[in-house]
Amino acid sequence: MPHIAKRLSRVKPSPTMAITKLSMEMKSAGRDTITLSQGEPDFDTIEDVKEAGIRAIREGKTKYTAVDGTPELKKAICAKLKRENNITATPDQILVSSGGKMVLYAALMATIDPGDEVIIPAPYWVSYPDMVQLAEGEPKFVRCPENNGFRMRPEDLEAAITPRTKMLILNSPSNPTGAASSAEDIRKLADVLMRHPHVLVMTDEIYEHLLYDGFRTASIAGVEPRLADRTITVNGMSKGYSMTGWRIGYACGPKDIIKAMSAIQSQSVSSPNTIAQVASVQALTGPQDYIQERNAIFKERRDLAVKMLNETPGLSCHRPEGAFYVFPNCAGVIGKTMPNGRRIETDEDFVLGLLEAEGVAAVHGTAFGMSPYFRISYALSTEELKEALMRIQRFCKALR
Ligand SMILES: Cc1ncc(COP(=O)(O)O)c(C=O)c1O
The missing domain is CATH 3.40.640.10 (Type I PLP-dependent aspartate aminotransferase-like (Major domain))
Structure with missing residues (x-):
């Protein structure tokens, strides 16, 4: 007797979480990986908001x-x-x-x-x-x-x-x-x-x-x-x-x-x-100005990502207005061969090849309903982002 309800047959687990999980596994196995698939700011909650939460606990708002x-x-x-x-x-x-x-x-x-x-x-x-x-x-x-x-x-x-x-x-x-x-x-x-x-x-x-x-x-x-x-x-x-x-x-x-x-x-x-x-x-x-201060950092990272991706052979990247994602087009790498001899047929082949060769985790556009593209989250430190973008450039330059 099947245990799982029929309605679940149409539902897939989140592909973004699947890539993040794979890169976490690589990281815990000792591989030097950089995750560009996260959906959350790398910044912490500000102190007065944390304090309000701590006070709520102390005051018995439990x-x-x-x-x-x-x-x-x-x-x-x-x-x-x-x-x-x-x-x-x-x-x-x-x-x-x-x-x-x-x-x-x-x-x-x-x-x-x-x-x-x-x-x-x-x-x-x-x-x-x-x-x-x-x-x-x-x-x-x-x-x-x-x-x-x-x-x-x-x-x-x-x-x-x-x-x-x-x-x-x-x-x-x-x-x-x-x-x-x-x-x-x-x-x-x-x-x-x-x-x-x-x-x-x-x-x-x-x-x-x-x-x-x-x-x-x-x-x-x-x-x-x-x-x-x-x-x-x-x-x-x-x-x-x-x-x-x-x-x-x-x-x-x-x-x-x-x-x-x-x-x-x-x-x-x-x-x-x-x-x-x-x-x-x-x-x-409370005060809202820290949001703009953080946005100045996000903007700097967005600009870095767009610039470095547009300098990468086979990729082109539209400059978006907001959030902390870019969605580069990778049509120019489809049909190319990776150093391991495998051909890139899809954007999923591209992101898996990139993860395997360079330890950089991005998410294929197919997961979001448009290909050939991939998504990069720039909600990580600027140094790590720069390193990841350099690895993407190296990976693309090595394609034949
Ligand atoms: C477009 C979009 N909507 C909603 C959410 C959900 O946010 P929350 O963490 O508040 O559930 C996310 C989180 O990734 C998102 O990207």
């Missing part, structure tokens, strides 16, 4: 909270959405959960029926299609070409919408490309959506603070408030505030959807971590 989050945190989130996103929301439109990932999952489970289509811009973050499939929906991919800065063209969105479309997922800045959309770009997508009132929008804004060169992105519900009653805005503390391990994410949306997500949460994870919620209030209401 019990359950309301399932959908503490009133203090929901209030701080409403203020943040008003201040930064032009979104007006009341606390009953907010759900706090255990990380952005759980928020996205609860939103899909709360809205998607079997066979509903969900439009996902490609390249996409690896978890979207699998989460949609867990909810028994059908992912529908819209290609966002490099020559449009990996952004979705409004006409491609229009063409992808059918009577069965339930939701569009947006992600700016994007994982894996770092591409971000301006208010103007988002306005054009909003215009398309205004013609299709049956389509919900879920916008994943977890990288919103990681933007360089003065680029500004926008929230679709802030750009077009008439879409607010069918938009779920997802965000969290993980990336911009360097709080990945605290596990706090949140959603803002229509009351009925938030209530349904809260019901899912009450019967699964229950309330998010109490101490992390206190620390998150501090992060949202």
